[in-house]
Amino acid sequence: MKVSVVRPSDLGAAEIGRWRALQSSDPDLANPFLAPEFTLGVGRFRRGGPGRVDVLVGVVEDAGEIVAFFPFERGPLGIGHPVGFGLTDLQGLIAPPGLTLDARALLRACGLAVWDFDHLLAAQGTFAPHHTVRRVEPVMDLGAGFAAFDEEMRRSAPKTHKTIRYKERKLGRDVGEIRYVFASDDSEDLQRLMDWKSDQYNRTGRTDRFARAWIVALVEHFHRTGFGVLSVLWAGDEPVSAHFGLRSEGVMAGWFPAYDTRFGKYSPGMIGHLHLAEGCTLNGISEIAMGRGGKEFKEGFKGREIPIAEGRVARNTAGAGVHWIRATPLNKARGAVLDNPALYKRADRVLKTYAKLRGRSR
Template identity: 50%
Template sequence: MDRLRDRVRVAVIQDETGIAGFFPYERHSFGIGKPLGGFLTTCHGLISVPDLRLEAKALLRACKLSVFDFDHLVAGQPTFAPYESDVRPAPVMDFTQGFDAWLQQVKTNSPKNLKTVRYKERKFGREQGGLRFEWASADPEVLRTLLAWKSDQYRRTGRVDRFAQPWIVELIDLMFAENSADFSGVLTMLYAGDVPVAGHFGLRTATTLVGWFPAYDTEFARYSPGIVHHLQMAEAAAAAGLHMVDMGKGGKEYKDWLKSGVLYVAEGRVSRPSASAAVHWMGRTPFNKARTIVMDRPSLYRAADRVLKGFGRVRSSLHQESSNAVVKEPTGAR
């Protein structure tokens, strides 16, 4: 992140024995503090010795921050716990008891869903030349295919295309190039015959794969390639010795029946008295409250999702019309 953004800072926390912790953050204009990577990060907070407790406002003062706004903080950290306004579950696939135990939990969660997906998986392979799964692909063209699918998904569903920001694409390329025992980018891809149909790019620690960018080719949507891919990715992750796939908080229904456990992340803010903190509060609080209300009510979430998808269809149609427009060359012009 520091190679790409000039806002990146890391506070080093020391006691009489030496280094006790680190606090990574971004410092924006007017002393507004945000997690490293902003909306791209699904887990943040202090990296420290167990149970480190600091006075949060003193930490902000040392970091020259007026506000620290968080939405995926590791819940329950002593320094920030008093400032948590909302705590949410982040579903995980837990393989610590083995892949078969996880699969049994999925079957218990929803036997009908698992049976349907397995049927579609067999049908998919039978009708499209067989299925093949690749773990940790090193092919940059495969990554570009995945990102193109994801951009299309953002447009179709009315979301902002994150890959329109060059620094995010460059960050993914940097993560894709990382490959060490305790940190790497992992690209997975499901193929039907020789055709890529669904994939995912995420970050791996020594024990955990963090869900980041899943996507699929909509041409094969009738086979549910995204879920088929997730089942095969789970098996490959367990075979690679990972203990967990963190799917992140969010409103996707498939997470409820693929999960075998949860982690907890928190939203909130810490602020010191200042004009910039007051302005920030007025700008952020109504949005955060509205989002929480929508997320807590499935009917509102579905309605909001339908509105965004409708907007996405209009935007995609306009984009297609623009792409198909032909400027006719005047007669005789060369």
């Protein structure tokens, strides 16, 4: 096999067409984070430079035919990650089911000492020997239409469904008539969502992703091009919650949900998700990949799960050794927290307390 490494912008129409054809070979590859638009977008706005990250694609050929694409980021010392690492909820090779490559040979051809992943499609055989943890990612199954989804949720999660509908009615009575805009092209709506999300990050002690100019530019680009769908829940004249997701054909990937904290008692995010499900079915979308995290909230919505894995592939190089020393203890601690609901809640409280103390010291 031959591996050529190119920048995403160097891929031509034939390569993009082949990428899409490979996506269609496996339902889980249809996820927007694995679509060419995502890699092209990150490659455009996360530009490389000295000491910075390069966004690249390994094009794998066999007998003159492209059999796989391997999108990745490469940093100093050959440290590699999936494209959009920290922003993406699904990662992997764009390849037909059953294709298994030599993972270390692939890294060598791509100039990587190590490739660190945390949301990898677990079914891909190429990286299976390098998994350290396996988890699942919940998916909202809308294939039978919204009425069927709503009824199934009413049956399988009656308490959650009843609570959402009650709070929705109360929001309508207290604030104003409920309406939902599935796809807003208003830049002010997008800015409001980013402001809400930045406030949430700071309030809960997380890193503010929208403090990074390239992420803001990336989200704005996806919004302009239609790859990103901005949905807004209104109560009367008040915008209450919003969601920015990515769409690729019939699949949406949840990305940035946010809400106005003034209306927090109404659980506007959960109300918005139910309306998002209805909007998706009316617009040709049959499933929503919700990403891992916030597991309790998502249990009532899920219809199926995608097995994902965390781990790393490493070659015997100095760069890989340095990366192991830096990353392994942190990854183990994070994994322990994610897998233990009690630890997750405790860590969340600690972060929120830290955020309050940080705010007072300013």
